[in-house]
Amino acid sequence: MKAKPVILSGGSGVRLWPISRKNLAKQFVDIFQNDTSLFLDTIRRVSNKSFSKPLIISNISQRFEILKLIKKHKLKTDKIILESIQKNTAPACAFSSFYSRPDEILCIMPSDHYIQNSDKFLTTINYAIELASENFLVTIGAKATEPNSNYGYILAEKNKKYKKGLEITNFIEKPSKLAAEKLIKKNALWNTGIIVIKNKILIEIFKKFSKK
Template sequence: MSSFKITPVILSGGGGTRLWPLSRPDKPKQFLPLASELTMLQATAARTGDRARYAPALIVANRAHADEIEAQLAAIGSAPRAILLEPAARNTAAAIALAALSVEPDDVLLVMPSDHVIEKVDALHEAVAAGVPYAAEGWLVTFGITPTHAETGYGYIRLAEPLDAHVHRVERFIEKPLRPAAEAMLADGGYAWNGGIFLFKASVMIEALEEFAPQILEQTRLSLAQAERSGLRVMPQADAFAGCPSESIDYAVMEKAPRVAVVPVDLGWSDVGSWDALYELGPRDAAGNLSQGVVRLVETANCLVRSEGPRVSMLGVSDLIVIATGDEIMILPRGQSQEVKRLSGA
């Protein structure tokens, strides 16, 4: 690892609608302890807590969540560099533009979503170290997650020729595929999942935005020039920020830039994008049940059961997802949790 410190950028603007009824607009999934005792935001911040390697993080989030973010980070003793509070959701390109414009041009930024699980944190640090020389030389670096199955819910990265033993040039990005294409990519072996983690110099990202997404750069720059500031909070001007096109960083920049590198890595990664994904993370009991809260299971197998209040008692059933909160109880077959939006109205 180089002697300079990398600045983490934690993107925390997601709504987490697929994990309804626990995840809701006022407290989406990144603020919930879904996969450990820490909330997902806290776990993300803790990954880059080593001050020998990483500078304090920039948090980019929804303005409505400012108090929650400050409280959760204070609870684990993590002091961010700043909290950039978006007045409206404008996808990841605008969020990353805000971060790149808020640091020195030569700063190297590590962008991470706040709502992903990474079980192999040491592997993340090693992958970042492998990517740093390329980021310093002007490459936009992404991290390709080693696929474990033919997943249709993720984008993919096609690896081109190796640049060294750990890093490849990116041949192309691929949108979420149909199952036959996902199975073919898994069999081929030259593909990785796109986990949405990036490493780059701020100036290089700004130059790429200038070339490929100039309106996003112009509007975010204008919104920051007129921003209100209070303590750690930076509140971009709403009308200027609203003028940003809502585009992902992949579409706006990464798919178009000429010097994009990928570090393939096995991170034990999940985007926890559904209740089924959370079930796969475990740990499960001998009957295959994953339960949290006050739960009583008799002759019940392969279920995900979580209660935030009332006791849930189940007898003689299998392969169900049961989520109970103070004002909602959701029951559906395991394997169909992507259909939650039909219940939540999201």
């Protein structure tokens, strides 16, 4: 079963200013000077048989850069959704559900991740797609190598129901450095912000937890 990549590309990357700025966010910058960018790498990473054409969600100030890159590199995309006002991750995920079939599996991911081992990443995503097809919400964790307070953390434990995955017990969003040190001792993972989920399950979650 193929998954639809939903690439979130609305961030401004202000922490990398002046390299990254409002109209040229970090995901579009050739940071490593190797004639590519995190945005391009993200799209290329999902340009294989495991995925359908990606849906890109960004903001209106970045539209020209996105269109320029798509045309220059002949990238195959589904749709581009542009927000007039930046609203962070949850509304962007909600937008993706409106433009997808209920039975489609969505692979929601930021466009600014640096991933060293693409093969290992794709193996993980393919297993996540299997779980999502069984109506699980799957999020991808990464090994925490330092107590970084800029990241969210995931606490998870083994469950016999899953061959490789772990069952999440708690999310901790951007803890203090001291708290992060304690979390790492508990084998907490960094929350990558990558979610794999069947669209109808995503819609059910929004209905359940959104404000009336």
